[in-house]
Amino acid sequence: MRKLQFMKIDILRAGGNKWLFLLFPLLAGFILLYEKEAQPLFAVLYSMFGAIIFSSTPFCLERRSNCGFLGMLPAKNGEQIAGHYLFSLLLTIYDLTAALLVITVSRIFRPISFPDTTLFLLIVGFVLLVIGIQNMVLSLVPAESSTNMLTLIRMVPGFAFYYCALSLANAVKKNPSFFSDIMKLITLPNCIIFFAVSLLLFFVLMEVSCRAAARRDAA
Amino acid sequence: MNLLEVKDITKQYKNFTLDHISFSIPAGYIMGYIGQNGAGKTTTLNIITQLIHAASGTVSIDGLSLDEDPIAYRDKIGYIGDSSYYPEELTLRQIKGILKDFYPSFQPEVFDQYQKKWNLPDQKKIKEFSRGMKVKLMFASVLSRDTRLLVLDEATNGLDPVMRKEILTLLQEYISDGKRSVLFSTHILEDLEQIADYIFFIEKGKKVLCDSKDELLESYLLVKGGPEDLTEPLKHSLIGLEVNSFGFEALLSSRDTIVPSKGLLTARPSIDQILLHMILERKR
Amino acid sequence: MKIIISNQSELPIYAQIKEQIKEQILNGQLADGTVLPSIRGLAKELSVSVITTSRAYSDLEAEGFIATAQGRGSIVLSRNNDILREQYLKRIEEGLNTAIRTAGLIDLPREELHTMVDMLWKTQ
Numbered sequence: 341m342r343k344l345q346f347m348k349i350d351i352l353r354a355g356g357n358k359w360l361f362l363l364f365p366l367l368a369g370f371i372l373l374y375e376k377e378a379q380p381l382f383a384v385l386y387s388m389f390g391a392i393i394f395s396s397t398p399f400c401l402e403r404r405s406n407c408g409f410l411g412m413l414p415a416k417n418g419e420q421i422a423g424h425y426l427f428s429l430l431l432t433i434y435d436l437t438a439a440l441l442v443i444t445v446s447r448i449f450r451p452i453s454f455p456d457t458t459l460f461l462l463i464v465g466f467v468l469l470v471i472g473i474q475n476m477v478l479s480l481v482p483a484e485s486s487t488n489m490l491t492l493i494r495m496v497p498g499f500a501f502y503y504c505a506l507s508l509a510n511a512v513k514k515n516p517s518f519f520s521d522i523m524k525l526i527t528l529p530n531c532i533i534f535f536a537v538s539l540l541l542f543f544v545l546m547e548v549s550c551r552a553a554a555r556r557d558a559a
Numbered sequence: 560m561n562l563l564e565v566k567d568i569t570k571q572y573k574n575f576t577l578d579h580i581s582f583s584i585p586a587g588y589i590m591g592y593i594g595q596n597g598a599g600k601t602t603t604l605n606i607i608t609q610l611i612h613a614a615s616g617t618v619s620i621d622g623l624s625l626d627e628d629p630i631a632y633r634d635k636i637g638y639i640g641d642s643s644y645y646p647e648e649l650t651l652r653q654i655k656g657i658l659k660d661f662y663p664s665f666q667p668e669v670f671d672q673y674q675k676k677w678n679l680p681d682q683k684k685i686k687e688f689s690r691g692m693k694v695k696l697m698f699a700s701v702l703s704r705d706t707r708l709l710v711l712d713e714a715t716n717g718l719d720p721v722m723r724k725e726i727l728t729l730l731q732e733y734i735s736d737g738k739r740s741v742l743f744s745t746h747i748l749e750d751l752e753q754i755a756d757y758i759f760f761i762e763k764g765k766k767v768l769c770d771s772k773d774e775l776l777e778s779y780l781l782v783k784g785g786p787e788d789l790t791e792p793l794k795h796s797l798i799g800l801e802v803n804s805f806g807f808e809a810l811l812s813s814r815d816t817i818v819p820s821k822g823l824l825t826a827r828p829s830i831d832q833i834l835l836h837m838i839l840e841r842k843r
Numbered sequence: 844m845k846i847i848i849s850n851q852s853e854l855p856i857y858a859q860i861k862e863q864i865k866e867q868i869l870n871g872q873l874a875d876g877t878v879l880p881s882i883r884g885l886a887k888e889l890s891v892s893v894i895t896t897s898r899a900y901s902d903l904e905a906e907g908f909i910a911t912a913q914g915r916g917s918i919v920l921s922r923n924n925d926i927l928r929e930q931y932l933k934r935i936e937e938g939l940n941t942a943i944r945t946a947g948l949i950d951l952p953r954e955e956l957h958t959m960v961d962m963l964w965k966t967q
Contacts, residue, residue, distance in 0.1 A: 345660045352653050353646055401646070408644030409654075411610060413661045414633040587883070588893060731887040754886075756894045771894050777855060827855070 342415045343550075346423025347430065349410065350398040354427070357397070361431060364390025365438035372446040380443045381455045381463070385505055387439035388432070388467045393498040395428035395471050399478040400490060418550030421479045425546040428471045436464065461531040463505075465538035470501050472538075472545040479549045560622060562586040562740040563708055568606055568616030577602050577764045579616070584708075584757065587737035589730060591751035591772070592744040593834060594761040600744045603761065604712045607742070608638045621707050634662060637701030641713035643693035647686035651679055651696060664705035673699035690717055698729065709733055709741040715750060723747070727754055748831040760834065762841065772830070780811045781828035788822045799836025810836040844873060844880070848889060856891055860899040868908050868919055869931075875921040879909060882917075906930065 368386035401407075402420070410420065446452055474497040481493060561583040570577040577599045584590045594600050605611045607618050609625050609632070617624055625632045638644075645654055651674070658665045674681075677695040679688075688696065694714060701709065709730070715723045730741050731754055745751065751758065751772070758775055760767040768775070782797065785806045794800065797809035810828060828836075846863050848856055867873045879900075880888065886896040900917055903909045907927045911917040920927065946956050 342661070345657075348660070349657060352657075353648055356648060404646070406642075406644055406647055408610065408638075408640070410646065412608065412633060412636075412638060412644075413657070414630040415661065416629065727890065728887070731890070734893070735883045735887055737883060753890050754892055756892045772892055773855065773857060773894055773898065827853070 342419045343422040343426060346415070346420045347426035348423075350401075350423055350427040351430070353401050354394075354397045357394070361390065361394050361434065362438055365435055365442050368439060369442035369446060372442065372452065373449060379455075380446075380452050381459055383439045383443050383446075384436070384455055384460065384463055385502070387435040388463060389498050389502045391428075391432045391435040392467065392471055392474065392501055393494065395424075395431050396474065396478055396494040398424040398427050399475070399481075400494070403487070403490070416550075416554055417556075418553035421475075421553050422546050422550045424479070425472075425475055425542070425549070428475060429468075429542070432464070432467065432471065458526055458528050458531045461535040462526060465531070465535040467501070468535075468538040468542045470497050472542040473497070476545050476549050479553060560586075562621060562738075563607070563742065564617075564619045565603075565607065566617045568603070568613040568618065570602055570606060570611070570614050572602075575599070575602075575764060577606075577613075580761070580764075580766055581616075582759050582766070582769050584740045584742060586740055587734050588756040589734060589741040589743060589754055590757040590759060591748075591755035591830075592742060592759050592761070593746075593748065593751070593830070594767075595838065598761045599764040600761060601712055602764075604638075604710055604742070604744055608636055608710055609633070634664070634704075635707040636710060637704065637706040637708070638710045639694070639697040639701060639712070639714040641716045643685060643688070643697070645685045645693070645696070648684055650682050650684055652681050654685075654696070654700070658700055658703070662704050666703050670699055670703035673702065691719070691722060694718060694722075694726075698726070702729070702733070707739050709739070709743075711741065711743045711745070713745055714743075715745060715747055723750060730754060748829070748834065752830050758830065760837070762838065767837065767841070775833065776827060776830070778813050779828050779833055780813055781808070781826045781832055782811045782823055783808045783826075784823040799839035801836070801839060808836075810840075844877075846885075846889060848891065857895045857898040857902070860885075860889070860891075860896060861902050864899070864903060865906070865908055869934075873919050875919055877919045879917045879919065 365383065365387040368383035371386075372380070372383055402410075402424075440454075443452065443454060474493075477493060478490075481490065563584040565583065566581050567579045568577065568581075569579055575597070580599070580603055582590070592600055592603065602611070606613045609629070620632060620635045623632055623635070649657075655667065655670060658670070659667060673679075673695075677692075677699070679692055679696055679699065685693065685696075697714070711730075715726055718726070727750055730743070733739055734741060743751065743755065755772045757770065758772050759769045770778075779798070783806060786802075786804075789802075789807055796811060796815050797807075798811065800807060800809040810833065811825075844864070844867060846860055848859055852859060854862070864873070864879070873879075879885075882896045882900055883893055886893045889896070900909065900911060904911055904917070907925070907930065908920060909917045910920055942956065946953075
């Protein structure tokens with residue numbers, strides 16, 4: 341319950357940025373409309389790139405001075421971090437919804453279809469894993485480290501994810517047999533399982549970060 | 560049972576060590592925590608409010624220590640510092656919402672009364688609040704909850720005398736049921752002069768004295784005289800001697816049997832005169 | 844009840860409070876059975892520490908002027924009680940000693956002093 345309340349606080353603090361969080365989906369929208377070769381999956385990828393980067397916002401806000409109030413709230417030490425995870429989840433859903441809306445709007449003007457469910461689940465599952473690990477790393481960074489270090493850690497996962505996705509797409513284009521091998525694996529049931537496992541792992545990572553923080557502060 | 564029990568806390572920093580500090584405050588009383596800048600006041604208070612961890616020692620409030628139940632412990636303390644600890648981008652209304660979510664004993668009606676009394680704006684961001692308004696908000700949040708210990712760290716710095724008097728009255732109101740206590744660290748010693756029951760004086764991380772304020776004030780006499788009055792036997796008994804070209808000023812223990820000669824002026828010292836001369840004495 | 848505290852006084856604050864209350868009891872301004880403000884209430888009103896008013900009250904109790912019941916506050920004791928009587932007798936002695944010493948200064952004979960006492964007693 342307190343974890344949800346901490347998530348609420350993160351929403352209050354980062355809420356001023358809610359239009360900024362739509363930046364990537366909107367950009368994706370433009371590209372969908374004007375770029376002939378654009379795929380709908382691209383909108384999803386672009387949105388998720390944004391979600392990964394912006395889900396680190398609560399961790400950065402934590403490091404500002406003037407947060408003693410939050411540290412003094414009667415809660416266990418890791419619960420604030422759990423709140424950050426829940427915020428990331430919410431942000432991911434927010435960006436996904438935006439991406440789907442953008443695709444829907446684009447369909448009025450261009451003959452594009454909704455993304456394949458299989459690939460969709462695959463990407464979202466993967467993103468959840470990336471965010472989970474990113475959050476875990478961010479929670480372990482000590483409070484005194486420089487903001488430059490923090491910025492670096494924030495930027496890496498998002499770009500890495502995007503780069504990987506693009507490289508994979510290119511590799512697939514160049515090497516169709518490689519593609520068909522992989523495609524055999526990417527069936528709907530497998531992807532559903534993958535997504536479910538990723539979501540589970542996300543919550544596991546959340547609990548682990550939570551406990552680690554609690555034990556660390558008690559030391 | 561004492562409301563606040565601090566036993567043997569230590570903390571090591573690069574250039575500073577908090578060395579086995581112990582004291583206690585019975586329920587219903589106010590303790591002033593005084594010392595120079597850097598003496599260890601804020602470190603001690605931060606350990607009590609658990610913003611930082613002590614290397615050793617224990618702190619308990621109403622018999623409960625933080626390790627036993629961090630949530631209940633934090634609920635018992637109300638902390639007010641000299642700078643605002645609220646995230647600057649939030650508004651008062653949002654902070655009220657957070658207080659309601661996290662503190663079971665929070666009473667919104669009481670909070671509203673304070674807000675109305677002090678004219679605190681509902682929708683403005685904290686970063687637009689003046690210093691006085693920020694302090695008032697901290698008090699409003701803390702007083703709208705059920706707490707056992709109020710910890711003030713230089714909370715009255717930079718406030719006008721009217722506001723300071725209002726706060727002193729609030730503190731006395733807080734202890735009036737005899738069940739709650741206040742730990743008040745401040746440089747504005749005249750505030751403590753009035754309402755403090757006990758005084759703890761810390762210097763360079765070590766305890767110098769811990770006494771009831773009345774006894775402290777009665778233990779010393781302030782002595783002033785001309786240069787010719789500074790006889791050798793007198794000099795020996797004087798504490799924290801301060802000399803200028805026209806005379807001297809120092810403390811004399813009340814138990815001292817030295818009879819001050821006619822030319823000397825003796826008076827009851829104030830807390831900061833005692834503090835000053837004791838520090839001077841330790842510097843020798 | 845009237846209490847004024849001076850920061851410039853030689854007397855410590857608890858003593859000032861004690862003396863002023865004592866004075867008002869002896870003068871009859873504080874009648875027998877008057878309930879005094881609580882220790883904490885008084886401290887708050889006067890803006891002094893609780894220990895200070897506690898001490899004033901416990902001294903007054905030791906000297907027989909008031910009685911404190913736990914949870915029910917303090918009341919002014921009847922001026923006929925024994926300990927108080929002692930105080931009054933002391934006061935009378937002090938007054939008489941002053942009169943006797945002053946009489947000695949002008950060589951007033953003892954019988955004249957007695958006559959003066961009788962005359963003044965009748966006018967009171």
